[in-house]
Amino acid sequence: MNLELFxxxxxxxxxxxxxxLLDLVIQRKGWLVVVSLAGVVVAAGFTIIMWGGSSQAIFNxxxxxxxxxxxxxxxxxxxxxLVILASVDYVSKFTRFQGEYHALVLLSAxxxxxMAATAELISIYIALELTSISLYVLVGFLKDPxxxxxxxxxxxxxxxxxxVLLFGMALVFGFTGKTQLGEIxxxxxxxxxxxxxxxxxxxxGIVLMIAGFGFKIAAVPFHMxxxxxxxxxxxxxxxxxxxxxxxxxxxxxxxxxYSAFGLPQWLSLDWGMLFAVLAAIGMTLGNxxxxxxxxxxxxxxxxxxxxxxxxxxxxxxxxFSPAADIVGRSSLLFFLASxxxxxxxxxxxxxxxxxxxxxxxxxxxxxxxxRAPLLALAxxxxxxSLIGLPPxxxxxxxxxxxxxxVQHGLLWxxxxxxxxxxxxxxxxxxVVKVMWLGEPAxxxxxxxxxxxxxxxxxxxxxxxxxxxxxxYIMKLAEVAAKMFVF
Amino acid sequence: xxxxxxAFWVLAIVGIIAALAVVLLSDVxxxxxxxxxxxxxxxxxxxxxxxDFLAAVQVLIYVGAISVLIILAIMLTREVQRGSPSNRLRxxxxxxxxxxxxxxAFAMLNTTWQVSVxxxxxxxxxxxxxxxxxxxxxxxxxxxxxxxxxxxxxGAIVLVREK
Numbered sequence: 131m132n133l134e135l136f137x138x139x140x141x142x143x144x145x146x147x148x149x150x151l152l153d154l155v156i157q158r159k160g161w162l163v164v165v166s167l168a169g170v171v172v173a174a175g176f177t178i179i180m181w182g183g184s185s186q187a188i189f190n191x192x193x194x195x196x197x198x199x200x201x202x203x204x205x206x207x208x209x210x211x212l213v214i215l216a217s218v219d220y221v222s223k224f225t226r227f228q229g230e231y232h233a234l235v236l237l238s239a240x241x242x243x244x245m246a247a248t249a250e251l252i253s254i255y256i257a258l259e260l261t262s263i264s265l266y267v268l269v270g271f272l273k274d275p276x277x278x279x280x281x282x283x284x285x286x287x288x289x290x291x292x293x294v295l296l297f298g299m300a301l302v303f304g305f306t307g308k309t310q311l312g313e314i315x316x317x318x319x320x321x322x323x324x325x326x327x328x329x330x331x332x333x334x335g336i337v338l339m340i341a342g343f344g345f346k347i348a349a350v351p352f353h354m355x356x357x358x359x360x361x362x363x364x365x366x367x368x369x370x371x372x373x374x375x376x377x378x379x380x381x382x383x384x385x386x387x388y389s390a391f392g393l394p395q396w397l398s399l400d401w402g403m404l405f406a407v408l409a410a411i412g413m414t415l416g417n418x419x420x421x422x423x424x425x426x427x428x429x430x431x432x433x434x435x436x437x438x439x440x441x442x443x444x445x446x447x448x449x450f451s452p453a454a455d456i457v458g459r460s461s462l463l464f465f466l467a468s469x470x471x472x473x474x475x476x477x478x479x480x481x482x483x484x485x486x487x488x489x490x491x492x493x494x495x496x497x498x499x500x501r502a503p504l505l506a507l508a509x510x511x512x513x514x515s516l517i518g519l520p521p522x523x524x525x526x527x528x529x530x531x532x533x534x535x536v537q538h539g540l541l542w543x544x545x546x547x548x549x550x551x552x553x554x555x556x557x558x559x560x561v562v563k564v565m566w567l568g569e570p571a572x573x574x575x576x577x578x579x580x581x582x583x584x585x586x587x588x589x590x591x592x593x594x595x596x597x598x599x600x601x602y603i604m605k606l607a608e609v610a611a612k613m614f615v616f
Numbered sequence: 617x618x619x620x621x622x623a624f625w626v627l628a629i630v631g632i633i634a635a636l637a638v639v640l641l642s643d644v645x646x647x648x649x650x651x652x653x654x655x656x657x658x659x660x661x662x663x664x665x666x667x668d669f670l671a672a673v674q675v676l677i678y679v680g681a682i683s684v685l686i687i688l689a690i691m692l693t694r695e696v697q698r699g700s701p702s703n704r705l706r707x708x709x710x711x712x713x714x715x716x717x718x719x720x721a722f723a724m725l726n727t728t729w730q731v732s733v734x735x736x737x738x739x740x741x742x743x744x745x746x747x748x749x750x751x752x753x754x755x756x757x758x759x760x761x762x763x764x765x766x767x768x769x770x771g772a773i774v775l776v777r778e779k
Contacts, residue, residue: 143763150770189756230774237767244760253757260764267771301723307730331727334719 135188135195137176138203139243145169146236153229159222163581166214166232170239174207185614191310192250194385194614201463201610202246202381209374209470210239212589216478217366218581219485231271235370238264242378249389249614251299251309254382258295258346261378262288265371269363280362287355288345295342301335302390311390312615319393336391336401340408343386346379349442350412353435360431365484368427369477372434373470380441380466384448384459388613392453402449405442406543413439413550421557426480427490429557430473433516436554437469443543444531450538457537459611461530464604468515468523468596475589476512479505482578482586492561497570505576506565508590513558515593518551523596530604624664631657644690652683666736669744 133140149165156162177200185196214235221228241261248254266288270281303309306317318332344352360368392398416436423429444462451458480490482505487494499506515522528551532544578586596603634657637650655678662671703709737743747753 147766190752192754192756226777227774230770234767234770234774237763237770240763241760241767248756250756252754253760256757256760256764260760260767263764263771264767267767267774270775273775304729305727307732329727330723331729334723 132188135180135186136193138173138180138207139240141173141176142169142236142240142243145172146233146240149233149236150229153233159228162229162232163214163218163221166236167211169236170207170211170214174204174211177203177207182609185612187249187614189253191312192253193244193247194249195247196612196614197610198381198385198459198613199243199247201606202377203243205377205467205470206239206242206246206374209370209377209474210235212474212478212585213366213370213374215581215585215588216369216474216481217364219579220364220366220481227271231268234264234268238268238370239374242374242381245378246381246385248382249311249385251303251311251314254386255292255296255299258378258382259292261375262292265367265375268367269359269371271367272362272364276362277364278362280359284355284359291342291345291352294338294345298335298338298340298342301331301338305329305332305335311386314390315393318391318397323394323396333400337404339386340383340401340404343379343383344408347376347383347441348435348438349408350415350435350439353412353416353438356435357428357431360434361425361427361490365427365477365481368430369474369481372430372477373473376434376438376441377466377470380445380462383445384462385613387445388448388453388459389615395452398449398453400449402446405449406446406540409439409442409446410543410546411439412436412442413547417550417553417557420554423557424492425490426492426495426561429492429561430476430480433554433558434473436550437473437516439550440528440531440547441465441469443535443540443547446540446543447531447534447538450540451534455538456608456611457534459613460604460607461527461534463607463610464596464600465527465531467603467607468527468593471589471592471596472512472515472522472524475586475593476509476516478582478586478589479509479512482582483509483576485578486574486576492564494571495561495564496568497565498568498576499566500570501572501574502576502578505578505586508586509565510562511590511593513562515597517555517558519555521594521597523593523600526597526600526604530600620664624661627657627660627664631661645687648683648686648690651686652679655679655683666738666740668739669741 145165145168149162149169152165153159153162180195181197181200181204183195185194187194214232217231217235221231224231238261241257241259241264244257245254245261248257266281266285269284270278272278299309302314306314308314308317341352345355348356360372363371387398387401391401413436416432416434416439420429420432420436423432441462444458444465447458448462449458483495483498483502484490498509511522515524518524518528520526528547532547535541535544535547631654634650634654638647638654641647641650655674659671659674659679662668662674748758749755
């Protein structure tokens with residue numbers, strides 16, 4: 131076996147341990163940020179070197195090393211780097227546990243990288259738990275009542291979701307006798323249609339797995355934790371949850387459903403339909419409930435439920451298209467990248483503003499256009515991208531994902547999605563209106579630190595690049611859509 | 617085989633009654649003790665399945681360590697006397713649980729499962745070790761579990777110690 135292919139993960143684990151040990155001996159905690167970022171950069175370097183190589187699998191086909199996994203690894207590393215930058219201000223206020231904070235961010239990123247690459251049910255489950263446990267702790271890091279409540283809620287609901295997922299995996303294992311995704315696929319394809327129809331155990335297993343993964347991506351009706359956890363968690367961690375944990379959930383769903391349940395065609399049509407229905411409910415509920423929200427973190431929480439709905443349109447397309455067709459997968463990858471940059475940008479701006487205001491209420495953002503023009507401009511760009519208007523990335527992302535869905539006969543779903551985009555414009559633009567047209571409560575400027583400004587400008591640059599020259603990134607996504615076939 | 621069948625049904629019924637007691641008893645301490653009974657019944661079921669190592673681990677970790685931890689946590693909690701609070705959503709939750717149970721039972725009974733015809737191993741410990749650490753085994757999840765434990769320990773330290 132070739133351990134070189136495991137280097138990105140090994141690097142990140144090593145740096146996480148170094149950060150913990152370094153925390154014991156050094157006095158100037160600022161170095162922890164540098165070391166954490168160095169770990170992310172080195173791991174990203176190894177990942178980039180491996181890009182474009184032939185798809186293969188290590189650890190007895192348990193860990194796939196293909197462009198799909200590498201794409202997600204890079205995405206998670208980029209998100210982790212931006213989150214580390216965005217939390218610099220916030221962490222420097224801690225008297226203790228700065229090392230633990232950064233180590234947990236790195237470990238959860240490691241868990242997500244493994245989630246994108248593992249191709250075997252037991253490893254998938256453990257990787258998912260590694261991510262979840264790190265995130266449960268990070269959500270409760272503030273230790274005030276709200277943060278603790280958020281962490282406890284996330285832990286309890288997450289544990290239930292894990293149990294449901296395990297139940298589904300156990301049923302699939304009981305039915306096929308295999309845990310490796312490729313072998314599961316072979317076992318299912320070897321069955322006759324009547325053989326599968328006579329066995330509801332497999333279908334039940336698949337449905338339970340969708341429920342378990344649905345919790346991670348905040349699909350309705352498994353979204354109940356989202357608003358409370360987003361509101362209570364430290365804002366950088368809210369940003370992290372809203373993009374990275376969601377992207378990891380989509381990575382694992384794509385891998386499992388495409389490689390294990392992708393064939394025969396009727397099975398993929400079945401789960402494609404299930405995702406289409408979940409998408410329609412998710413978009414509608416997320417957008418409608420976001421309208422009356424007064425807290426911007428809660429509003430973005432519901433917005434992320436709606437965005438998960440748009441993303442599931444992509445999953446439905448994957449289910450409806452023939453296995454060789456990459457439109458569904460590549461547009462989903464593009465949407466995830468664009469959504470990650472956009473939401474990170476929005477949350478970074480919110481961190482900068484709430485550092486000064488000490489409030490997350492939308493009404494307090496009044497007149498922000500005068501007090502902090504650049505922050506307000508960046509937030510406006512991100513909100514426009516979330517609506518899906520040009521020139522921001524969100525426009526191209528929605529364009530790709532919707533046109534793929536129309537090509538594969540999901541016109542009804544796209545109609546619902548477009549109506550929803552119009553509804554969502556109302557609450558996103560309300561924030562923009564309050565910022566630019568409202569009267570400022572005071573004339574005081576809103577300062578922001580260098581690290582925050584760096585994170586914000588990187589995200590906004592990404593949003594603009596993806597919106598203006600989407601072709602190049604789309605080509606990358608098309609290369610990344612090729613998954614290892616066992 | 618009849619002896620095994622009888623043992624399975626006795627253990628299953630004891631396990632289910634104990635599990636119901638965990639949920640329904642309002643005294644938290646009694647609920648915790650019922651949980652111990654439930655864990656023991658599950659360990660017994662593992663024995664009827666010839667999973668000797670799993671049964672021993674179940675007794676050591678769940679019946680031993682986790683139960684003690686739960687009982688200690690209850691002893692350190694104030695207001696245990698008030699019992700577990702009631703819930704408005706009791707009846708809807710009950711209906712959903714019954715529906716779920718029905719669906720599960722239907723699916724389980726109507727499915728042809730993969731059944732191994734190989735004779736059970738005695739003992740299973742060395743075979744398990746080979747599977748976990750040997751060539752072609754599950755070393756990847758074992759290694760990820762090691763990192764998972766590291767994250768859990770870090771989390772415990774962060775959450776328990778003063779800020």
